[in-house]
Amino acid sequence: MAADPRQFGRRGVRRALVLLAGAGVLISGCASMPDSGDIHPVKAQGGDSQVRVYAVPPRKGAQPEEIVTGFLEAMTSDDADFATARKYLTAKASKQWRPGDGTTVLAAAPDVGQPASGSRGEPGMGYPLRGRQIAAVDAQQAYQPMAPRDYRSSLHLSLQTTPEGKEWRIDALPAGLVLGASDFQRNFVSINNYYFASGRDVVVADPIYIRRKQDPVTGMDATAQAVKSLLDGPTNWLRPVVESPFPTGTALKDGVTSLTFDDRNTLRVPLNEKASHVGRPQCVKMAAQILFTVRDVTSTRVEQVELERSDGSQLCVLGRGQAEEFAADQLSGRPDNQYFVDEKGRLAVLSGAAKEITEPELVTGPLGDGRLPVSAVAVARDEHNAAAVSKDSRRLFVSSIVSDGEPGAPVLESRGQNEHDRLSAPSWDGRGDLWVADRNPADPALLRLPGGTGEPQKVKIVPGLDGGRIEALKVSADGVRIALLLKKGDTTTLNIGRVERSGPKNDPVVSVAELRPAAPQMETVTAVSWAGPSRLVVVGKEAGGVQQVRYLRTDGSSPPDSLPGLNGVKSVAASDDPERPLVAYSEDDGIVRRPAGGNWQTMVEKEHGSSPVYPG
Known part of the structure; x- marks a missing residue:
């Protein structure tokens, strides 16, 4: 041969x-x-x-x-x-x-x-x-x-x-x-390392690639590689907005090249002397970082992580359930409901608990009774309030969706001359702040409203947009990253930015730094949604190609997940929970959903609704 x-x-x-x-x-x-x-x-x-x-x-x-x-x-x-x-x-x-x-x-x-x-x-x-x-x-x-x-x-x-x-x-x-x-x-295989958002007890995913099997250089198996890379620290791009409780110099104990589970699915991680004297609160956060990091590396369900001192004694133990208090989506209601705007501009909800498609219900309050007809919405992660853009895209309202009351004054207005030059669909971050883009060519701006109703603050983008403008945005549940659709000429690209905060904690100066392309192979991206800690669902097309709905990681790489074709997609929504169905609005089919591993199913006929969203 x-x-x-x-x-x-x-x-x-x-x-x-x-x-x-x-x-x-x-x-x-x-x-x-x-x-x-x-x-x-x-x-x-x-x-x-x-x-x-x-x-x-x-x-x-x-x-x-x-x-x-x-x-x-x-x-x-x-x-x-x-x-x-x-x-x-x-x-x-x-x-x-x-x-x-x-x-x-x-x-x-x-x-x-x-x-x-x-x-x-x-x-x-x-x-x-x-x-x-x-x-x-x-x-x-x-x-x-x-x-x-x-x-x-x-x-x-x-x-x-x-x-x-x-x-x-x-x-x-x-x-x-x-x-x-x-x-x-x-x-190679993609994994997420997890670090804490600066000053907060919320973990943030940092995607990297490790060897699928044994690393030829270190001799480590995949689980040991994941822990080693976590201890080495975050990538340069994410480093300015995250922190790690591991003491400087912490590493796996000398000679450790393999990490395995016992019969109770406990992962024991022997560390070097640098970590031997940390207190329990710090150790618990260290164990949480490891648990979140290794749970996607191995097919074994990680029930708990036990950290060991260099002498083999136990440092601390953390269970799977205990680690969830550090999850970025901890404020989300369970189950996540799906919302959309009906044909009369009212906000409607489909129960996330229902396994079968159910009849939608109108939310309580002015957003559901037709007093404030809207074109686009964002539901707060606790599902108590919603932000809505008026039919003409000029005004932004925030209202309760669990209690009745009079419509309040708009929290923001755009002076754009036409609908497409006014406000984008809004987005809530995990801190409870509301984000929106004003697309007015005379005064374009990315705006953040603290608490959803605070004074709108312009968010500086460093470096600038170089003549482009923000068409749409989605902020991650951890509040550390933002996905922006930037239009320049006839091209709309997907970019991921790092959300930085400086100054007083109760009144920080917020900026978006170091935008990087997340879908450079796509000529035009028309819609995006977060679909997990480091995964996006994107609607777009490559040069000379047809529209496609696909998953992308925030680093721009493609996961193995594939999605069945769907025509005429205008918007898409996903939950941070991968078990929740993907939802989209298609001009051909109306509002459709795709359960995990299934096919698209019509939820609402195209004449009766649009703009589906999950909380966030």
């Missing part, structure tokens, strides 16, 4: 797949299979149907093409410290190469160009590497998407003296790893 190196050319790395009969496991061999050497048996992993790549060392007398092919393939494996991949490098190059420094993610495996001989005084051969880069993962394991761009780099080879004689080896290579998207997804 040897691949003919003469066919190497520009077609990139080839891959040979072998199916183990009866084992249900695929293994991927080196693109250029050796015609000599030992055969290594592969033990089948029960229930593991993932493709596994096993690196193959260079054969004696391997030609430059085989060295290049073999190294690129070995880079996609997970052997300890990339030992096999290093066999393709010179001693100096191997010492300098640090695979953990970051990963360049290409749309497909790198394409290798025709070799070029070194110029006079530079013996050897150079092979250009080309591709379309779609993302980068930095040394903190943070993922950053990008609009596809040309990637160009190279590998340089030289003849080296070895005990077997002269052999070709790579003496210059790109930093870190260079992987195609499929290899990246096979080797």
Whole structure:
């Protein structure tokens, strides 16, 4: 099955797949299979149907093409410290190469160009590497998407003296790893590290990528990797707005590379001496961070986390239920109800407790009895009040939806000349503050109303919007992040910003900093909603494509969840609870919902309602 190196050319790395009969496991061999050497048996992993790549060392007398092919393939494996991949490098190059420094993610495996001989005084051969880069993962394991761009780099080879004689080896290579998207997804998995919002007992998700199985560099299993990365601290982007109660220098106890559960589903985490003297309140928060972080890493249901001192004695124990007091959505009513605006501009509710679709009911008060016809709403997370934009999008009202009363004066008015240049749909954060955008071209602004009814305050965006304007917004339950739809020309993009607060705690100066693209592959995004701690549901389309509803992580990467197609979607709403149905408004089908794992179901005919929302 040897691949003919003469066919190497520009077609990139080839891959040979072998199916183990009866084992249900695929293994991927080196693109250029050796015609000599030992055969290594592969033990089948029960229930593991993932493709596994096993690196193959260079054969004696391997030609430059085989060295290049073999190294690129070995880079996609997970052997300890990339030992096999290093066999393709010179001693100096191997010492300098640090695979953990970051990963360049290409749309497909790198394409290798025709070799070029070194110029006079530079013996050897150079092979250009080309591709379309779609993302980068930095040394903190943070993922950053990008609009596809040309990637160009190279590998340089030289003849080296070895005990077997002269052999070709790579003496210059790109930093870190260079992987195609499929290899990246096979080797890495997205997880959330959790830190506390600055000055608050609420956890905030910080998405990163770790190795799915054992980390070749540290030798740690996935759970240990997750805890290690948590102890290393938040990513640079999130760091200014979060904090961690772990004492500086806290790490796993020396030699710990695996964390396992006992028969009561308790995870024991041995820490080093730095954490041995913390008090119980601090330890409880430390345990909560670990519990939230590891619960999505393993299929085992984490019932409690026990932290241990360096001498093995117990530091503290925290149960799953106790940790929930630190959840960002703790103010939400349970179950979350679904709200919408009916054909007469009234706010209606569908019970979140009902398993079957039920008849909607109008809320109590002026928003439900028709005295204040509205076009868009946001229901407070405690489901006691709601903010509503008037039919002409000029005025913003806040009213109770659980008791009757007279309509109050508007809390905000826009001076925009037409409906589309006035107020956006509002959004409540987890602190009880209300956010809205005034789209008036003469005075565009992002506004925050403390407590929902306080004096509107302009929120500064650093750096500015560079000529764009905010079309829509959604604030996360933790109040630390905001999703903005920014329109510039004919393009509307999705961006995630960091909400920073400075000054007095009771009267802070609030700003949004360091906007970053969350869907650079999409030409236009028309709607967005938070769908969990670090997940969004987005409506948009790629250049030349059709509209789609899809999930995205806040770092811009795509989770494996897929959604069935739906046409003419104008708005979408999701709960922080993944078990709650996704809700959308379609011009073709009306208000529809999709239960977890199910298909879209019509809730309200298109003539009778629009603008569905969950609390938030």
